[in-house]
Amino acid sequence: DAGVIQSPRHEVTEMGQEVTLRCKPISGHNSLFWYRQTMMRGLELLIYFNNNVPIDDSGMPEDRFSAKMPNASFSTLKIQPSEPRDSAVYFCASTREHGTGGSTEAFFGQGTRLTVV
């Protein structure tokens, strides 16, 4: 398997523009997570999907952020309008069942480095 695939790898955009980040989870995984990583705050969970349904979006910073998962193989994270403080690395992760008892192991994509100028 190619692993979790994110695009683009780098994005530079001007303040106020719309930004769309994309993620393809590992085939067969049924949970998908969006994380944001910054030097100041480390890794923060933004939103979590299970079977394409958003379960926990309490980490989404504000209404400018939205995420969708129209099917099991694709998810998007959109920022509209973007602001300089949104500059960060955004990671997508997917999980599979590991062993018995419903336990899970997360696999991460390579991330999208977003710079808003």
Place this chain on the structure above:
Amino acid sequence: KQEVTQIPAALSVPEGENLVLNCSFTDSAIYNLQWFRQDPGKGLTSLLLIQSSQREQTSGRLNASLDKSSGRSTLYIAASQPGDSATYLCAGWEETSGSRLTFGEGTQLTVNP
């Protein structure tokens, strides 16, 4: 709210040394714990997953333990190599509104040749 703490924040050792990275968590509701490695500018690579029913996992020179009663996990690296230089992150899985993976801030490891 779950908090995950990693000590030390940075560690520099000579090649060949055995070392231990520490991770502590505040809520025993964590049911699994996962260790990751992150190289500069890269994504996170899963190293070991310790399930709730287990106390440790081993992969090559790496050994991770989990003690839920004390809220601690350790990652032991034997015979360290310069290629082990990276940031090591621990993360606890907790069952809240669905599953949630909470990360520590990481330990930046440098292994000097």
